[in-house]
Amino acid sequence: MSLLVADNIAVSFGGVKAVQDVSFTVNVGEVFSIVGPNGAGKTTIFNLISRIYDVDHGSIVFDGIDITKVPTHAIAELGIARTFQNTELFEQETVLKNMLIGCHIHRTSHLISELFFLPSVKRQELEMRRAVEEVIDLLDLQSYRDNVIGELPYGVRKMVEVARALCLRPKLLLLDEPSSGLNPEETEDLSFWLEDINEELGITVIMVEHDMNLVTQASDRILAMADGRTITIGEPEAVQNHPEVLRAYLGD
Numbered sequence: 127m128s129l130l131v132a133d134n135i136a137v138s139f140g141g142v143k144a145v146q147d148v149s150f151t152v153n154v155g156e157v158f159s160i161v162g163p164n165g166a167g168k169t170t171i172f173n174l175i176s177r178i179y180d181v182d183h184g185s186i187v188f189d190g191i192d193i194t195k196v197p198t199h200a201i202a203e204l205g206i207a208r209t210f211q212n213t214e215l216f217e218q219e220t221v222l223k224n225m226l227i228g229c230h231i232h233r234t235s236h237l238i239s240e241l242f243f244l245p246s247v248k249r250q251e252l253e254m255r256r257a258v259e260e261v262i263d264l265l266d267l268q269s270y271r272d273n274v275i276g277e278l279p280y281g282v283r284k285m286v287e288v289a290r291a292l293c294l295r296p297k298l299l300l301l302d303e304p305s306s307g308l309n310p311e312e313t314e315d316l317s318f319w320l321e322d323i324n325e326e327l328g329i330t331v332i333m334v335e336h337d338m339n340l341v342t343q344a345s346d347r348i349l350a351m352a353d354g355r356t357i358t359i360g361e362p363e364a365v366q367n368h369p370e371v372l373r374a375y376l377g378d
């Protein structure tokens with residue numbers, strides 16, 4: 127069953143065709159990766175899915191809903207969470223606070239009930255804290271929970287960003303270069319966490335990634351792009367050995 131269907135999507139900026147008529151389907155439970163050289167259009171695809179940009183044409187259907195025109199804020203509510211290529215956390219706040227902020231989107235209480243602190247609000251607050259604690263445990267972040275982001279090593283920050291996205295309890299998680307800036311040991315940890323996120327939490331993942339070892343090890347299928355276009359889509363081995371993929375990476 128497909129969770130996300132991108133059909134013939136395209137967007138240009140001025141003269142630059144960042145994404146040109148790309149189509150792909152991501153199945154429920156998959157780890158689907160997007161690879162390609164710098165400027166291939168990978169992050170732009172995430173920005174189209176998360177409604178930061180409008181498509182010029184084509185459609186994106188998520189969980190049966192055409193999201194091509196939904197407002198940006200509705201994306202998280204529908205169950206899509208993402209991390210950014212350059213981490214975007216509140217530097218002066220603690221890990222815990224950053225995660226609680228990430229959770230807030232899921233609250234349905236209104237101002238009036240919050241003012242009177244009705245039982246429903248209290249219940250949501252407790253649920254939110256429980257969700258945060260679960261994610262802290264899952265990603266082994268206990269020892270950092272009260273640290274201010276600005277004082278943490280880069281590798282930990284990247285995991286906090288993943289953790290914050292998970293607090294939304296998404297159906298689909300978009301990870302933009304999760305391993306960039308990580309050392310080999312941290313990258314290996316990341317691959318285990320990815321497996322937990324995918325298998326234990328049952329979250330479908332789309333990952334943009336340059337580390338081909340991580341990609342081939344973690345992905346069910348891969349979309350390879352260059353210059354805004356699809357080169358090929360398929361299982362890791364086939365994509366890795368595709369002549370045009372080799373050419374895009376290595377040159378002629």
Ligand SMILES: Nc1ncnc2c1ncn2[C@@H]1O[C@H](COP(=O)(O)OP(=O)(O)OP(=O)(O)O)[C@@H](O)[C@H]1O
Pocket residue numbers: 139142143144162163164165166167168169170171211
């Ligand atoms: N907001 C924008 N305004 C103008 N050009 C843009 C914008 N966003 C992306 N582009 C251009 O679109 C193309 C694709 O960019 P994109 O960021 O999607 O590449 P990428 O595959 O993520 O590359 P990288 O591996 O370097 O992150 C590039 O030429 C980029 O300069």
Ligand SMILES: [Mg+2]
Pocket residue numbers: 168169170211
């Ligand atoms: Mg990018």
